Amino acid sequence: NAGVMQNPRHLVRRRGQEARLRCSPMKGHSHVYWYRQLPEEGLKFMVYLQKENIIDESGMPKERFSAEFPKEGPSILRIQQVVRGDSAAYFCASSPIQGTRTDTQYFGPGTRLTVL
Amino acid sequence: GESVGLHLPTLSVQEGDNSIINCAYSNSASDYFIWYKQESGKGPQFIIDIRSNMDKRQGQRVTVLLNKTVKHLSLQIAATQPGDSAVYFCAVVNTDKLIFGTGTRLQVFP
Numbered sequence A: 001n002a003g004v005m006q007n008p009r010h011l012v013r014r015r016g017q018e019a020r021l022r023c024s025p026m027k028g029h030s031h032v033y034w035y036r037q038l039p040e041e042g043l044k045f046m047v048y049l050q051k052e053n054i055i056d057e058s059g060m061p062k063e064r065f066s067a068e069f070p071k072e073g074p075s076i077l078r079i080q081q082v083v084r085g086d087s088a089a090y091f092c093a094s095s096p097i098q099g100t101r102t103d104t105q106y107f108g109p110g111t112r113l114t115v116l
Numbered sequence B: 001g002e003s004v005g006l007h008l009p010t011l012s013v014q015e016g017d018n019s020i021i022n023c024a025y026s027n028s029a030s031d032y033f034i035w036y037k038q039e040s041g042k043g044p045q046f047i048i049d050i051r052s053n054m055d056k057r058q059g060q061r062v063t064v065l066l067n068k069t070v071k072h073l074s075l076q077i078a079a080t081q082p083g084d085s086a087v088y089f090c091a092v093v094n095t096d097k098l099i100f101g102t103g104t105r106l107q108v109f110p
Helices: none
Strands: A005-007 A010-013 A019-024 A029-037 A043-049 A053-056 A065-068 A075-079 A088-096 A111-115 B004-006 B008-013 B019-025 B034-037 B043-049 B055-059 B062-065 B073-076 B086-094 B097-100 B104-109
Touching: A005 A088, A010 A019, A019 A088, A019 A111, A019 B055, A029 A111, A029 B097, A043 A065, A043 B097, A075 A088, B008 B019, B019 B086, B019 B104, B034 B062, B043 B055, B043 B062, B043 B073, B073 B086
Parallel strands: A010 A111, B008 B104
Antiparallel strands: A005 A019, A019 A075, A029 A043, A029 A088, A043 A053, A065 A075, A088 A111, B004 B019, B019 B073, B034 B043, B034 B086, B055 B062, B062 B073, B086 B097, B086 B104
């Protein structure tokens, strides 16, 4: 049973470029969460998605950041016109269907974004 | 809003000793708590969880204690091993998102 998969594991972009981060949840999981982690800090929630729906994006910056989880394929976190402050580790987590109750979230290995 | 704090940024223990990592939370309505272990360069790994209807839960070599009165939880690791070296995070479930503490780095020396 494969865990949460993320790619690429490392991504280098120059300022002004776009970054696309992909996340495939665990088999049977339909809830996806994105978190950002700065060095020596805890993870900070960004967005929570279910298939084709954004449920909670309260942690997403208002500009340049967007996320989607299409009916087919992985979830995508997109960062447009990256700046140096976007450099961080971005983690995806997934959880199974559990009605309205939050179930345990399982994390992927992360994508480490470096903006030059 | 919810905030989660860790009492010590670094904990050093000798191999074979027990480790105790503490965490405080602010929202008395919080009802689900999770401990994660994060090794260098990896994603957080689920260790153990506890819901507010329990005071204690045990796993393999790990125990989580929850004190709702003072809004505090702890992770106890028995017979700490070198492989336990990592950063440990407590997380509180807030609606559908996890609120993480800043983490405690556990260092195990021989």
